[in-house]
Amino acid sequence: MGRRADNNGTEYKPRVPAPWTTAGRLGMLKSGLSQFWAVLSRGNIVNMWQRIFALYLAALAANAATEAHFLNRTVTVNGTEYRYVVSVPGDWTAAKTWPIVLFLHGSEERGDDGVAQSKAGLANAVRNHAGHFPAIVVMPQCRLKVSWEAPAMEAQIMAALDASAKEFNGDPQRTYLTGFSMGGYGTWLIGARHPTRFAALVVVCGGIQWPAPHKIRREEPYMAVADKVAGIPVWIFHGS
Numbered sequence: 357m358g359r360r361a362d363n364n365g366t367e368y369k370p371r372v373p374a375p376w377t378t379a380g381r382l383g384m385l386k387s388g389l390s391q392f393w394a395v396l397s398r399g400n401i402v403n404m405w406q407r408i409f410a411l412y413l414a415a416l417a418a419n420a421a422t423e424a425h426f427l428n429r430t431v432t433v434n435g436t437e438y439r440y441v442v443s444v445p446g447d448w449t450a451a452k453t454w455p456i457v458l459f460l461h462g463s464e465e466r467g468d469d470g471v472a473q474s475k476a477g478l479a480n481a482v483r484n485h486a487g488h489f490p491a492i493v494v495m496p497q498c499r500l501k502v503s504w505e506a507p508a509m510e511a512q513i514m515a516a517l518d519a520s521a522k523e524f525n526g527d528p529q530r531t532y533l534t535g536f537s538m539g540g541y542g543t544w545l546i547g548a549r550h551p552t553r554f555a556a557l558v559v560v561c562g563g564i565q566w567p568a569p570h571k572i573r574r575e576e577p578y579m580a581v582a583d584k585v586a587g588i589p590v591w592i593f594h595g596s
Contacts, residue, residue, distance in 0.1 A: 424486035424493075426474055431515045438512040439470025442520050443482050443493035455491035456526035458517050458554075460535030460542040466498045473497045477536050477560075491530075494520045504535070504542025513546060529555060536560035548584035556589040 423446045430439050448454070461473040473479065473495045482489045496516045498509050520526060533554045535543040540562015547557045564577050 424482050424489065426479075426483075428470060429516070429519065430470075431512060431519050433508070433511045433515050436508070436512075438496065438516070439468065440494065440496040440512075440516045441470065441474040441479075442524065443474075443479070443489075443495070444524060445490050445492075446486065447490075448492075448524065450525050453525050453527035453530075455530040455532065456517070456521055456524070457489075457491050457493045457532045457534060458513065459493055459495050460504055460513070460533075460539030460546070461495070461498065462535075462537030462539055463503075466500050466502075466538075468497065468499060470497055477539070478534060492520060492524045492526050498538070498542075503538055505545045509542075510546060510549065513542075514550070532556050532558065534558035534560070535562065537562065541566065544581055544585070547588060548581045551584050551588060554588060556591070557585065558591045558593075560593045562592075562594075 424443045425446065427442045427444060428439065429442055430437050432438070445454070457478070459473075459478045461476055461479075465472040465476050478493065479495055482493055494517050496509075496513050498504055502509055504510070504513065517531070521528070521531070531554055533543050533547050534557070535541075537560070540559045541564070543557055543559045543562055544564055547554055564581050
């Protein structure tokens with residue numbers, strides 16, 4: 357992997373305790389709560405605004421403990437460097453294993469900036485509701501003019517997943533695959549190609565075969581995919 361940085365360009369060294377680790381966040385929370393209780397204990401000599409400010413500090417510390425952190429990463433496959441993003445819970449610790457989710461974006465986020473895919477779909481949900489996602493979320497980016505089923509894209513997907521699982525202590529028994537639109541198609545195909553890797557699939561607005569005349573294959577693909585994913589729990593969303 358290449359230079360590691362967060363979305364703001366700050367270099368990240370995973371072996372050095374960072375302020376968003378459990379110890380750092382709990383320290384902030386403890387400090388905020390200590391100030392809050394100290395203010396309350398002073399009773400009537402403290403005015404209302406001081407109490408509100410102390411409560412605000414405690415709330416900020418508590419929020420910081422759960423906020424997800426989006427980190428920039430790179431992986432090199434067959435001589436080509438690919439950028440991807442990893443979302444890490446604010447209370448992440450190496451003391452335990454974590455669920456890990458591989459998220460495949462839709463066609464609009466294709467490119468090589470390594471950022472667009474972290475601003476759509478599941479990525480937005482994690483940003484806005486971090487407390488609902490106590491998991492590592494891996495967000496690779498598909499290159500222009502290809503889809504996730506291309507061999508090179510499949511290779512970089514699995515490489516990014518492997519690297520993230522190793523770095524952030526991902527649980528191999530709780531590894532999940534999801535995607536929407538083009539990523540939904542990719543979820544079916546990648547899941548079928550790696551049926552023992554994923555504990556479950558979540559397909560949003562995806563399919564097996566693209567509904568375009570020039571992309572329809574002569575062979576019947578549905579049973580082939582169904583046979584491969586038959587042993588994997590699948591949750592499918594489509595339409596309104």
